[in-house]
Amino acid sequence: MESNPHRPRKTLLIFLLGVVVALFFLAWSQASLNLSFIRPQSAAETIALLAVSALIFLAFVIFALILLRILLKLYVERRQAQLGSRFKTKMVAAFLGLSLVPVCFLFAFAYGLLNRSIDKWFGIPFDVVRKDATAIAQQLESDARESAVRGASQLSEDKGLARDMARRDIPSIESRLARQVSDLDLASAACFDAHGRLLARAGVPFPGVDVIARALPDLASGQEILARGPLVLHAADSTFILAARPLAGPRARNAGSVVSITSLPPGIEQMAAEIQRESEKYDHLSRERRAVKRTYFSVLALLTLLILFVAAWLSLFLSKQVTVPIQALIEATHEVSKGNLEFRVSARADVELGSLIHSFNEMTRQLLENRRAIEQAAQALQGANRELEKRGNTMEAILQNIPTGVIFFDAKKQITQINATVERIFGRKDVQSARSLTDLFSAEDAREIARLFRRAERQGVVTRQMDLDLGTRRAAVAVTLSSIRTNHLMVGSVMVLEDLSELLRAQKAAAWQEVAQRICHEIKNPLTPIQLSSERILRLAEREATRSHSLEWLGTVAQSASLIAREVATLKTLVDEFSDFARFPSSKPVLSNLNFIVEKALIVFDGRLEGIEVHRDLAFDLPPVQADPDQMKRAVVNLIDNAAEALEQSVPKEIWVSTQFDPEREVIEVVVADSGPGILEEAKEKLFLPYFSTKARGTGLGLAIVSRIVTEHHGGIRVEENRPTGTKFIIELPVERPVAASVET
Template sequence: LGAVEVVLEPSVDLVAEQLQINEFSRQYARVSGEKRSIRTIYLLFILLIALFILFVATWIALVLARQISEPISALLDAAGRVRKGDLSTRVRVKAIDELATLVRAFNEMTEELEANSEELERRRRFTEAILDNVPTGVISLSADGQIQRVNRALGRIFSGADVRQAARLEDLFSRPDAAEIRYLCKRARRTGFASGQIEFESGGKTLHLSITVSALEDRTNSGFVLVIEDTSDLLRAQKAAAWHEVARRVAHEIKNPLTPISLCAARIARQVEKLRARGEVVRILRECSDTIAAEVESVRTLVDEFSRLARFPAAKPAPSDLNEVVESALQVFAGRLEGITMHKVLSPGLPPVNIDREQFKRVVINLVDNAAEAMQEALVKHLFISTMLTSADTVELVVADTGCGVSAEDKEKLFLPYFSTKGRGTGLGLAIVKDIVNKHGGKIFVESEEGLGSMFVVHLPALKKEEVT
């Protein structure tokens, strides 16, 4: 057997392709070896992206949750403080959407609650100030008779210790008096209010107390308010006034027959002188006439005493500065003319006037008090007080107001006793004023127009220098 060897020389293109194929084969083998590591890198990259996305999502969720939970937590905390009475609480956190509306509404609510609470507190203090400054005692009672509150004036009727320690009516009053007050409470429950009088022993003195009971109809408080007034001074004044009236009438009734009795006694005495010779008859008649005359004089003295009792105290005039008297009278009204603007023009260097300072002080007080009373319902409240020298021998005092005024018909009756345009009072104030002015040699007159106000003018004679010395 033999062998044949054929040698072919490859072409250049075939060699190049072979080399390229070999290179691709090597690259594929290298890439095949790196495939696992590339896959791992891709997986790690995807994992990192997923973790980043998860982190961002969690952060966003926490931010959103905080925007919801923080306002709610703040609202809960604020609500707890408000429940404990701290109405100044406000929610200061930021919120969005409906929560922002809720926070704003809560803050507005607390602001209104705080404003209402302050207003209620102001009204409470105002009411307490009124109760503590009224001259009558006030007791607030619960429906079962427990004393809830008393005012300061009650301490002037009872001892301060009793007032502070009192829990029930029996702590202040005797059992019969407490029973009487409970009876008034029952009547007040039916009729709205009831009043009565009791005598009360305090500090060795007998006080006459006027008690008015008002029933509270509030659903939350069905108790009572007791207004207690010490009328002892009033009763004494009424008794004195009654005795004055009795004295005046008794003096009048007794004085009437005294004159004819006295005249008859005198006539008998004259006739006895003509009958001197009749002996015993004359003696008896003389004794009788002397006795009648002596007893008439005794009764006349008694009548004079009654008359002095019924009269106003005698004036004790002395040279006085009218401006000082006016200033002294106005001190009575210091801080008491609420809402009234006072215009005071007192001319300096006025000549003195011959007046009783206390009585004329009463004149000024009555005129100012009447003016203040007339302006109670007025929209504009101005009080004008002035003094001046109108002529060489006349000093003028003017008290004017912007009150309700009086009609022409009533103006003629203003100075009459027992006449009053007010629904209360004795009607003697201006009558006393006129009487005092007249006794001092002065004159008083009034100018008034209904709805515009009144002006009272007093003219007093001025003293000359030689009269003062």
């Protein structure tokens, strides 16, 4: 593997950048974070810190010069229109633009925020709070001292206490001390004899008994150590202030001393000391306010410069990662365009561009191999072409003499060949010049045939009877379309056309004759009961004309009228269904959602399927289909209604309605199944014929109408057994994927 000559330089730049970032962080932490462990403590450390600062400045100067050199070089390359210079310039401009705008906003915002914050730090409210806190702490201690001195004075003037001291009446002394502690709001009080021994005390325990005992003889001798000022003692987190006075006994003899003790709130002295220390720090910082602002401004400026430098350097680095391999590829393409397929790219690149270089080298290698293979195959192809020409002549003769029309299409659905029978079917001489579907068929027919092409691509072969516009006439034509594939690749299609006009004309004549006969038969059947009922009503009316109406007569009239109404309704239903079948409206398909159509069909039966449990399982996110929503709803309603009628004698009574998408065949299935008795195998073949019905009073037109609706939607319908019991009707509709359309919902 080749060594990259620029790698040492790149490594050095990355190393220097890391050193600068580390030194920058060191200086910033010293200036802004106030870290005591990196604060110089001696002249040597100060010199070292100055050296580090100088090194930081020197490094920034060096990197700025390197950056300036790179930018000047980029400018020269752009002026000379060198390959990749525009890309490098755009990368640098993009990175600097993306970095400069937010960094400048951040710099301005941070600088303003720091100024406001520093000004607030040294504002008047904070200074007043600091002074008031100090004064409060001092006042608390002063009040405690005065309370201790006042308590000691009042205890020394208590004559009863002096008498008790002279008599050494300890219980009385303790009782008096307890009352005085309560009255004078002291923390504690104590009595000592002339030798400094503790006789009695009351209140909370206090420390320093030995200290007091040593000071009391001096008090008695006139030195008055405690009398000059209260004694402050500390114990745990409490502070006690003690004041003492001598107690004169009978005949002015020294009877001992009394001590009054007050206490400060826990931790108050520590808080006062802390307030004092922080106040001194605050005064020091207040004097250095401008220096602090300058420090933060310098830090922000250096950080901004560092970000801009990193952005510019990174953009140049990334652009080189792209431009160098691309330049090598361009040189290689020039060589390949000259016919030099043995040229190889040797430039190194990252994973993506490295893959591209590897693919390019592999491509040139394969091109070289293919060139040699093509030269070898050229001779073989010449012999094959001669053989194909002979076969083509034979096929041409066959096509021109067969009775069906044949049209050949290429992979792009362009017409390549038409036989003579197509001219006879269309009755035109210009069909041989047709090259596309619209040249041969009308716009509507061309759209339908385009759908057949899509189905043929999915299914291989598809056949459909179509009513084609042949220019001078419309004719029923059987269209068979077959796709031609080679190694699973579609290379073309063959369309076979057969004119069915005469055949369909004969079939329609026979069908309508049968329909007319059946209609006459079905209409005559209800006439007999209608006539008999009418005659019976007439006779009863004549007989009862002169007499009062009886209940029996009224019942007979009601029964006859009911029979007439039922038979007339049957006759009307039959006529309506025949009319629907005979004059079935043409479908108007739009891009529709089958789930929505099925939901609307189910809404029709809300509250009408008493005792029948309906299960629905509609697939999520079905692709759209071309369908007439009203006609498809009618088909689904008809199937559900038939299923409900089939369940009259069945237990349990259940209907399943579901939709699903078959991605392999690209069709959507609508399934309506029931738990009824099922359909005989021999009846399934006739199930969709007109006037065939498995029900006693069925007209045989319902499923025929469903079949016709599905057929007009280019779909299919079939019937299967439902497991374990019942019948399953399956409607299949092809999926349509137009470029842009709105889905009917």
